Amino acid sequence: MAGIVPLPAATAGPTHPEVHVGGEFTLGRLSEGVVLGLAAVTCVGSQDPVDQALAVAVAKDRPDLEKPQVDSADFDPASPKHRYSLTMVRYFPLEGDDRSDVVVMRGSLEAVMAETNVSRKDKGLLRRNAVWAQAHGWRPLAVATAPVTGRDQVGPFTMQGFVYIGIGPTKPLPNSGPSNWAWVQVWSASLRVQHWINVAAVFTLSCTGYIIMDPFFGPAGGQSADVGFQMGWVRMVHFTVGFLWIVLGLTRVVAAFTSRDRHQRWNEWWPLKSKQDVKYLGEVLGHYALIKNHAPLFLGHNPLQQLTYTAVYLACGVQMFTGLTLFGLYHQTNWFWELMATPAHWVGIPFIRLFHTMMMFCLWAFVIVHVYLAVRADSLERHGGISSMINGGVWLRQGAKPVDAPEIG
Ligand code: HEM
CATH class of the missing domain: 3.40.1110.10 (Calcium-transporting ATPase, cytoplasmic domain N)
Structure with missing residues (x-):
């Protein structure tokens, strides 16, 4: 020995x-x-x-x-x-x-x-x-x-x-020297719960909406058969979840103006508040287009994400509005539903239905890219993507200097 x-x-x-x-x-x-x-x-x-x-x-x-x-x-x-x-x-x-x-x-x-x-x-x-x-x-x-x-x-x-x-x-x-990573808490519990309710709502509305658009079950080729109240149930689920989703959207708007959590405030969505913001946006775009090696580091959303999420919030608002327009057509019993149905009288019901359906496909396109980028951030960059929406935190190297937060200790 x-x-x-x-x-x-x-x-x-x-x-x-x-x-x-x-x-x-x-x-x-x-x-x-x-x-x-x-x-x-x-x-x-x-x-x-x-x-x-x-x-x-x-x-x-x-x-x-x-x-x-x-x-x-x-x-x-x-x-x-x-x-x-x-x-x-x-x-x-x-x-x-x-x-x-x-x-x-x-x-x-x-x-x-x-x-x-x-x-x-x-x-x-x-x-x-x-x-x-x-x-x-x-x-x-x-x-x-x-x-x-x-x-x-x-x-x-x-x-x-x-x-x-x-x-x-x-x-x-x-x-x-000693290299290390720090776990930084970013997304509050309420924001994460809202996110996953949104996922469930958009999924349910997409499935039921698709069936309303193209009821693929039941008899084919114009044969008549009694399918019971199937379409009634589908429509009822679509409307119920639709109204719940609108309530959730309203709470999000209130939080954007009242929340003390800065990641929930409206100015976190809007990236073009100063010249410096526009510069950061250019740098991030250059990085995504493989022109620049490095992009500025953000703890929350980078300017491109901010613009994307603003567009998604607007798209969801439009989807809610056109949904209410279609719903109002059957219930023009008071001034509110008459008002809601007005756009359909201007541009025609088929246009509103087409628009409502096209917005669904736009939301699907966003979801595909969004899930891909989240999985990529988790597995390749080890920064935390899907995991951050579960546990609320992201990983950053110690000493990193995000432009929207103090140096990571
Ligand atoms: C992610 C959100 C949503 C998606 C993906 C979606 C999708 C769809 C689709 C594809 C249709 C079929 C269009 C057609 O061919 O007539 C539809 C119909 C409809 N949607 Fe939505 N929708 C959403 C949200 C809403 C909301 C928030 C409401 C309002 C409560 C709503 C109310 C309606 C109504 C009233 C119809 C017509 C039903 C019928 O004519 O039987 N939708 N939706």
């Missing part, structure tokens, strides 16, 4: 030119540099270029840290079956002068996470940082440790973090 063997001086010299170490990400259980030291633990005489690059990084960044190497009896290399290596190391300086016997697990992030009892939050952090590093050309070498509790007995593994490994030409990682 080997203890700590000091590094031979030669290992601090030139290494494999293609492999670099770009820093470390630690979950904070061990102080900085220790994760790097643990990642560098390897079998004596290893010719692996990653091991050699790690040895150079330790010699450069943590000259105080001895580089432990163990003999092959204490080293179990990674294999296709388990994509991590296991190394038993004695008297490792985990914290300060305290030395412990530990087993170090090093390898693929997903494989190491699967062997450790890592919380959902930490998993999110690790994956976010790994994806961010990979986007800059770096790969994570994950590190976990387990205490040696007795002769041939090892405790549970604890995830510690990872080291960024670059293979081939790599650009330096931006914001070098």
